[in-house]
Amino acid sequence: MKIKTDIYLGDTNEQIKLLPENSVDLIVTSPPYADQRKTTYGGIHHAKYVEWFLPISEQLLRVLKPKGTFILNIKEKVVNGERSTYVMELILEMRKQGWLWTEEFIWHKKNCYPGKWPNRFRDAWERLLQFNKNRKFNMYQEEVMVPMGQWAKSRLKNLSETDKIRDISKVGSGFGKNISNWIDRDKAYPTNVLHLATECNNKNHSAAFPEGLPEWFIKLFTKEKDTVLDPFMGSGTTLIVANRMMRHSIGIDIVPEYCEMVKKQIKPVELYLFESKAEYEKTEYDRCITVC
Numbered sequence: 001m002k003i004k005t006d007i008y009l010g011d012t013n014e015q016i017k018l019l020p021e022n023s024v025d026l027i028v029t030s031p032p033y034a035d036q037r038k039t040t041y042g043g044i045h046h047a048k049y050v051e052w053f054l055p056i057s058e059q060l061l062r063v064l065k066p067k068g069t070f071i072l073n074i075k076e077k078v079v080n081g082e083r084s085t086y087v088m089e090l091i092l093e094m095r096k097q098g099w100l101w102t103e104e105f106i107w108h109k110k111n112c113y114p115g116k117w118p119n120r121f122r123d124a125w126e127r128l129l130q131f132n133k134n135r136k137f138n139m140y141q142e143e144v145m146v147p148m149g150q151w152a153k154s155r156l157k158n159l160s161e162t163d164k165i166r167d168i169s170k171v172g173s174g175f176g177k178n179i180s181n182w183i184d185r186d187k188a189y190p191t192n193v194l195h196l197a198t199e200c201n202n203k204n205h206s207a208a209f210p211e212g213l214p215e216w217f218i219k220l221f222t223k224e225k226d227t228v229l230d231p232f233m234g235s236g237t238t239l240i241v242a243n244r245m246m247r248h249s250i251g252i253d254i255v256p257e258y259c260e261m262v263k264k265q266i267k268p269v270e271l272y273l274f275e276s277k278a279e280y281e282k283t284e285y286d287r288c289i290t291v292c
């Protein structure tokens, strides 16, 4: 079978309508933030942001499979000295559309720029909002487990009696924990904070994801041969990573140069996908790129 990469040039609001319903397993995207990067690819006024995004999220709801996931990377800007509320308004409106706001991950930007502001500190994190169509969605948690680390050895050595019994969470989540279950384990489940540096050496795009960001969500929410969509593709980080991980991918961008750039970038990925030509030849996979 072929691992496909489809690139659509144009306005997402229109191009997304070409995709069939219930056809995508994971959407990972970072849309233009309100009023930012006007000079490169336009910006949407913060007061109009929700109105602009809702027809797009309605289409994303249509194309996502019932057990699929949508990860939206966004951060509210500061307007007149206070944080704008459009992200919160967007969440509320998307819930009315039928989305479940299932989780919020934090992207901690390990290498944010130094700076000084009179009334706030350096902004070192962004939101990664998780939306789903249903409470039950595909999630492959074992794929993102992390090493326990040295701290666990000392912490787990001196457990109290209450640590050893099943403790129904005090925050009312309904989840229980028995910490002693984790003694002698090598790996633990991660937290919902992702510590990743922003991309510095990239790719002729001013706002590219670090590759580790889509990679983590692709591992967590998809398996090989699933389909990943980035409706604001930019330099194509999501597609490039998806392709390398044997997932089909679809990207949309309004800037022709970005579409051309991604087309060129996907090809070299093919070259180092397989250890040897023999290994490549014996696999059923192939690569193809369609530019629409």
Ligand SMILES: C[S@@+](CC[C@H](N)C(=O)[O-])C[C@H]1O[C@@H](n2cnc3c(N)ncnc32)[C@H](O)[C@@H]1O
Residues within 6 Å of the ligand: 010, 011, 012, 013, 029, 030, 031, 032, 033, 041, 042, 205, 207, 208, 209, 210, 231, 232, 233, 234, 235, 236, 237, 238, 252, 253, 254, 255, 258
């Ligand atoms: C924040 S960047 C995405 C960067 C991407 N995550 C990467 O790793 O390179 C947002 C992208 O959305 C594109 N864009 C802005 N408005 C758009 C629209 N209406 N339709 C399609 N693409 C759009 C821009 O050209 C830009 O490349």
